[in-house]
């Protein structure tokens with residue numbers, strides 16, 4: 001089968017992972033673009049790929065089947081619009097953006113243009129999320145009523161450069177809400193429907209060298225479902241527990257255990273579902289394969305631009321609520 005030509009724009013932390021994982025699908029010829037010349041040179045050497053320092057020069061040089069946008073969030077929409085004008089399928093890192101500017105234009109252009117588009121909310125390909133979602137949709141436990149999420153990790157351990165990247169400012173997608181909570185808010189919306197109202201309390205508690213929030217509590221309504229999130233980025237354990245309580249029992253996802261579980265009303269214990277352990281790259285290879293499948297018009301679980309635009313509303317409402325101290329209704 002002919003390989004798809006995939007341009008990765010932004011080859012920093014996650015862009016390099018995309019580059020490597022698209023390569024590892026065996027289905028893609030990858031090209032690298034980053035405006036940091038030292039980083040670009042190292043990545044191009046290491047993976048043996050063609051390199052471009054300038055996105056527009058890369059677009060003019062040849063035709064790409066797909067473009068992965070892995071730059072900081074405030075640059076995503078403009079780059080995605082240019083990628084769509086090029087005629088490529090577009091895969092945009094989360095969050096979709098840091099504001100609503102040109103988001104409707106992006107949605108309309110994507111809807112009108114032929115090629116596939118998706119947003120890289122990577123939880124959508126995690127088997128423990130997919131298993132829980134399929135089970136919830138079977139309706140065996142009745143309607144979800146209440147969701148609780150507890151999550152956290154020691155961010156400096158996983159991202160030692162956090163003081164030098166987009167993370168330091170809300171304007172470039174930084175802080176716990178846009179960086180970490182957005183993944184979980186998006187997946188909760190995917191499981192039980194869009195957020196309609198929220199109140200957010202957030203603060204900078206621990207992380208040195210930054211002032212953005214590293215700790216967040218959100219209480220939300222997703223329609224008739226009540227949702228509660230507690231997340232921080234300094235705790236020692238790297239854990240995420242998401243529990244969906246339905247009339248007939250509860251479904252629990254433990255990301256750190258890579259498992260989902262069911263406790264039916266009347267049962268004595270949890271019934272766990274756990275597959276073979278996965279490395280982080282395995283998940284990103286699955287995500288790359290899903291995108292390549294989408295380019296061939298196969299069904300995929302990937303987040304749509306419309307879903308990511310809804311989660312952008314969550315992000316911005318959470319920031320506004322934490323600033324104003326007021327609950328926000330999401331339109």
Ligand SMILES: NC(=O)c1ccc[n+]([C@@H]2O[C@H](COP(=O)([O-])OP(=O)(O)OC[C@H]3O[C@@H](n4cnc5c(N)ncnc54)[C@H](O)[C@@H]3O)[C@@H](O)[C@H]2O)c1
Nearest residue numbers: 010011012013014015034035036070071072073093094165
């Ligand atoms: N899905 C995940 O698990 C995950 C993890 C980390 C980051 N992210 C998201 O990915 C995005 C990038 O994050 P990161 O941690 O890789 O950041 P990073 O700072 O490590 O890398 C971003 C890169 O983009 C390059 N860049 C910026 N503007 C450019 C442009 N116009 N043209 C070419 N290159 C440009 C920079 O030089 C830099 O190398 C963010 O939106 C972030 O939220 C997602």
